[in-house]
Amino acid sequence: MDSLRKDTKGQWIALSGLVISLIVIGLAALANQSMVAGYYSSNAVLEFPKENIRELNSHTRDNAMIIRCLSLELNSTSNNSVPVIYEQLFADYSSQIETLYAMHGETVDVSLVSLNTSSGTYNSSDIDIVFVNITYNDGDTYYVSQPEIIEVRK
């Protein structure tokens, strides 16, 4: 009993207690930094199909112009009138884009509503505005633009 009372060799144990507490502080600081903060705000950006909708829209706009050029060109060698060729090409475009979006689990619908000309004759300078209906649906987000008004004369 006496030897136990006079024994003062516990320094290492006390010191190890200090070391362990310091390690615990460090670990806690690390664990706090890697917490899940910012999950919902980041996830919302990733899940919201902003780029997909924007791309559908802007590509349809580009296409309306490409198709206009092509249909005016084809009109010189074809018996069909410009609106007929335009409608055929546009239907071709919408079926392709619908398939490409469907591959990613998104339903889109792009359909031509009307071609508008200022004079009623469909020659190269007259088709100015095209009306297109665009819908997009990925289960969470539903987007409708009816009609999207596209200026095709540049």
Next chain:
Amino acid sequence: MRGIRENEEGVSLVLEYVLFSLICVGFFMIIAMNSDAVFIQNPNNVVMEREMSDVGNMMSTMITDMYLILPDNGYIDTEYRIPQRAGREEYVIDADIAYSDQIIEVISPSSGKKVRVTIGGIATTMPINGTAFSSSTDHKISYDSRK
């Protein structure tokens, strides 16, 4: 009897015992009285602060993203998912003051804790209103150009 009185070895042991007990009792009382605040309330506040500002930032981000792709003639709606509780409390997302103050508030009705997130002037060009309760099942933001 005399031997015990003159023997001082036991006194230090008893004194040590008393001192040690007193300190232990004091320590225990302090811990018991503050344990709820220290171990439950403070971590909860930290977690709530973070989760509520996370949710607020999410709303602000979604509204900004939607604003960027709004159709001229059309309609857009989007569903979103938020946690039912922030920390241990339910909360409300309040966008009704967005028009005047350009902010969205995330409020916990039970403790009154409030986090505000700015929406950068969008509300002046696109009216924003509505409230959402975290405990309801469906959450949706919608915009209709024809209304």
Next chain:
Amino acid sequence: MNDRAQLHTLEGLLAAILMTLTVLMITQSTTIVSPQNELAIDVQLEQMGADTLTVLDRASNTSIRYNLTQCVASWDMTEATYPANNLIILDSSIGNLIPGILYNVDLAYVDNGDLEVSKVIIKGQPKENAVVVRHFVTLTNQTVQSMNGSWGLADDEIKVVEVRMTTWTV
């Protein structure tokens, strides 16, 4: 009087205070919010990838040599096999815009009602936090002919091609 016990008591008290302070410090500290988690990096990658394709698509011929449509039009319809890429003009343009980021590029298109997906640029196996961005281009026979591609389109045909880029960091 033996006063050694007091020293031990003080030691015990000090240890208790140290532990209490540690617990207090950890629970009360308002922790530093670090947005550099995995999802935030994904958001950045997505934004940079989408911007890269948009820049390539919209750029005028004076700022870059070939835009995205022209790059895709020049494709020789053969799939890439690692490590050889077969859309070198597109590869160098993307590489200039997002240095330090790895990417694979696939082209997806509808051929006779069937969906075709072909790899054209392969930089390796994507990591688990890879992000996919996509962009669409429309080809006509005119653009294909001017770029000497081998899409073999008819004059009255348009071909919508999805340029799908998988980006990741190491």
